[in-house]
Amino acid sequence: MATVALIAIGLIFTGGGYALFSSTATAGTSASSQTTIDEGKKLFAANCASCHGAALQGTAAGPSLIGVGAASVDFQVGTGRMPLAMSGPQAMQKPVQFSPDQVSAMAAYVASLSPGPAIPDASLLDGKGDATNGAELFRINCAMCHNVAGAGGALTEGKFAPPLTGVASVHIYEAMLTGPQNMPVFNNANLTPEDKRDIITYLKYLEANPSPGGYELGSLGPVAEGLFVWIFGLGAIVAVTIWLTAKSN
Amino acid sequence: MTNLLTKDEAPAATTTPTKGSRFTAAASNYIEDRTSISGAVKEFGRKIFPDHWSFMLGEVSLYSFVIIFLTGSFLTFFYQASMATVIYDGSYVPLKGLEMSTAMSSSLHISFDLRGGLLIRQIHHWAALVFVAAIGLHMLRIYFTGAFRKPRELNWVIGFVLFILAMAEGFTGYSLPDDLLSGNGLRIIEGMVQGIPFVGTWISFLVFGGDFPGTAIVGRLYTLHILLLPAIIVALIAMHLVFVIVHKHTQFSGPGKTENNVVGAPILPMFAAKAGGFFFIVFGIIVLMASFFTINPIWNYGPYDPSPVSAGTQPDWYIGFADGALRLMPPGLEVVLFNHTYSFNILIPLVVLGLFILVVLIYPFIEAWITGDKREHHLLDRPRNVPTRTAIGAAGVTFYASLWAAASSDIVATHFQLSIEGVIHTVQATTILGPIAAYLITKRVCIALMKKDREIALHGYESGRIVRLPGGEYIEVHQPVDEYERWKLVNFTDNKPLMIRPNAKGQITGLQKVRVGMSKWFFEDRISPVTTKELEHGDHH
Structure with missing residues (x-):
């Protein structure tokens, strides 16, 4: 009973927190008050301007942010990829450095200087779209880098497509919209907002429904299966052969 | 009731x-x-079977084949090998309403809507992986102990053909669900076939009944998978086992074990009971794997469509070496000559792998020719006692393992945060240099182990007990090894290189010289077994 109550409380808190977070994010884009923008400007000057330039114009160390929109900022900062931990083949994820309020303040500031993709509306992130369409679109557009089950995959020169399990719907949407790192942009003419909603629906379906066949071995396909059969399958069988032929001492 | x-x-x-x-x-x-x-x-x-764990690996392959046979029969009742398109209307939500082949929709039906279907499918697939892996281990045991020597050369050939057929069975089965992964696998095979100069395109049309993928291939593969290949495999397994009975089982050297006897337990009753129990243990292990671990989640891959290719698309492990060979080829090897494209990036792996397979297939005959050994052998070699053979085996294993590793280059790159190019270049190097290093190291290790054996047979184990003699000298007391143990250390054949001898006409042919040269390479570095005389002498100190 205590467990059930705990889970219920946990769900209420996370769900409530999530609703709060996403509503503030959308509010930030639609009616960002001057104070929020000012707050964002300060944060930007302190944390981002050294690489991206005081007027978002970019420097030798970082690209221009003119026209990237609130969605880009929310994705890059909200997933902990920015501020950059170190130069490398691509920006690595690390613990998020700012509170949701601070992230939306910076997003509002960047969006206020030039138009760009906005943070998506919560109605596109509810995961209640068409999973079949989403799955097909995912296989055609995303699976070659992210793997059919969203387990991630290798790209050239040490770059990689990250696993998609555990990524918030809003970040998946923003990634498709803005094409972070090596990812191509899937604009609204390419994948309509409805299509993006379907893809998110499919990914959330995979997350909520673990494989009916048992533990997925990382959803990595035949390599993981082969490794498993050699080490654990044959390992167990060889152990049995040794046991069966052992002589009593 | x-x-x-x-x-x-x-x-x-x-x-x-x-x-x-x-x-x-x-x-x-x-x-x-x-x-x-x-x-x-x-x-x-009354057939006698000696007891050693490595003698049971062949049984494991037999048992997993029986499991594959049983579960496969079940699957044929429900699987439909047709590429006619249907709209999926089963219970897996993210595929509902999608157009797919009947093959795929019946595979999904087995997985989701048939009681026990998914479990049987997973048992079938895991058992297939165990089957080929067990054959591989069994072959390694046969090779490294020299069990392929006369009179068992033909049984080695039969066994190796079984290994190839098992891979063919695996590949045809992998292609049957007509999901994205199996379609991608077929696409690679199609590419390899088309890479053969002049006839490739025509062979591809013949196999697929026109353009890839067409509507014929799944039905054809099904016939191969459930009729032709299993029939040949069953016949060859029967021959393989008859030969085991005819030749009697080999045994490791030991007191009372000679070339003319077999020491062990008779089949009835103990051995048969143990073997029967072992079958159920193997079955149990495979069922456990199938119950708790997903294999080939076709519902994730979705129906085949020629446009998408998923990251992490690999064949099952036993085809991995061929996939790896393709991945290792450097770019820029396509040559256009007289309006024809020659794809050396495909031809080189095809030829190299073909040669590799051929050498493994006929290895018993090659070794017999080099050593000139026409005696029957029923006592097994300890791998260390034939350093060159063991070293060749280690080189072969390293070569195969490199190709195998290359097939998982992308997974290695993401999981160890490496660049995929770096992984490929490293594996390219180990494919060529690895076997050479493995050969040299293994040979030296074997010879060192033989030296150690000789030392132990002559002077016993170092006991670690230091004794000070009255004169002030310190010696370490050696514990003599008991006679039974010593027998294992000293009882092996002392092989010597062949001598050049003129033939009946009194001539020395070029072939004879090659053979003597090879024999010298094979047997020159060796440690002779301890003789009785040396032992008697050794006992005195």
Whole structure:
């Protein structure tokens, strides 16, 4: 009973927190008050301007942010990829450095200087779209880098497509919209907002429904299966052969 | 109903035990009068099997084949090998309403809407992986202990053909669900076939009945998978086992074990009971794997569509070496000559792998020719006692393992945060340099181990007990090894290189010189076994 109550409380808190977070994010884009923008400007000057330039114009160390929109900022900062931990083949994820309020303040500031993709509306992130369409679109557009089950995959020169399990719907949407790192942009003419909603629906379906066949071995396909059969399958069988032929001492 | 029957029968059987034995006697008489089977039972039942864990690996492959056979038969009742398109209307939500082949939709039906279907499918697939892996381990055991020598060369060939057929079975089965992964696998095979100059395109049209993927291939693969290949495999397994009976089992050297006897347990009753139990253990392990671990989640891959290719698209492990060979080829090897494209990036792997397979297939004959050894061998070699063969084996394993590793280059790159180009370049180097290093190192290790054996046989183990003699000298006391242990250390054949001898016409042919040269390479570095004389001398100190 205590467990059930705990889970219920946990769900209420996370769900409530999530609703709060996403509503503030959308509010930030639609009616960002001057104070929020000012707050964002300060944060930007302190944390981002050294690489991206005081007027978002970019420097030798970082690209221009003119026209990237609130969605880009929310994705890059909200997933902990920015501020950059170190130069490398691509920006690595690390613990998020700012509170949701601070992230939306910076997003509002960047969006206020030039138009760009906005943070998506919560109605596109509810995961209640068409999973079949989403799955097909995912296989055609995303699976070659992210793997059919969203387990991630290798790209050239040490770059990689990250696993998609555990990524918030809003970040998946923003990634498709803005094409972070090596990812191509899937604009609204390419994948309509409805299509993006379907893809998110499919990914959330995979997350909520673990494989009916048992533990997925990382959803990595035949390599993981082969490794498993050699080490654990044959390992167990060889152990049995040794046991069966052992002589009593 | 069945419950009731057994309840009624059980007391009857327990209260009149003599009736049971009388029944057995009558039944065996009945069968004997009509089949004269007692001779065979006597012959097989008294066959002796020596006990060593590595002798059971062949059994594992046999048992996993039986499991594959049973589960496969179940799957054929529900699988439909047709590429006609249907709209999926089963219970897996993210595929509902999607157009796919009947093959795929029936595979999904087995997985989601048939009671026990997914479990049987997973048992079938895991057992297939175990089957090929067990054959591989079994072959390594045969190779490294020299069990392929006369009179067992032909059985090595049969076994190796079985290994190839098992891979073919695996690949045809992998292609049957017509999901994205299997379609991608077929696409690679199609590419390899088309890479063959002049005839490739035509062969591809012949195989696929026109353009890839067409509508014929799944049906054709199905016939191969459930009819032709299993029939050949069953026939070859039967031959393989008959040869095992005819040749008798090999054994490791030991006291009382000679080239002319087999020391072990007779098949009936102990060995048969143990083997029967072992079958169920293997079955149990495979069922456990199938119950708890997903294999080939076709519902994730979705129906085949020629446009998408998923990251992490690999063949099952036993085809990995071929996939790896393709991945290792450097770019820029396509040459256009007289309006024809020659794809050396495909031809080189095809030829190299073909040669590799050929050498493994005929290795017993190559070694017999080099060593000029025409004796029968029923005692196994310890791998260290034939350093060159063991070193060649290690080189082969390293080569195969490099190709194998190359097939998982992308997974290695993401999981160890490396660049995929770096992984490929490293594996390219180990494919060529690895076997050479493995050969040299293994040979030296074997010789060192032989030296150690010789030392132990002559002077015993170092006991670690230091004694100070009255004169002030310190010595370490050596513990002599007991006779049974020593037998294993000293009883092996001392192989010497061949001598150049003129043939009947008094000539020395070029071939003879090559053979002597090879023999010298094979046997020159060796440690002779300890002789009785040396032992007697050794006992004195």
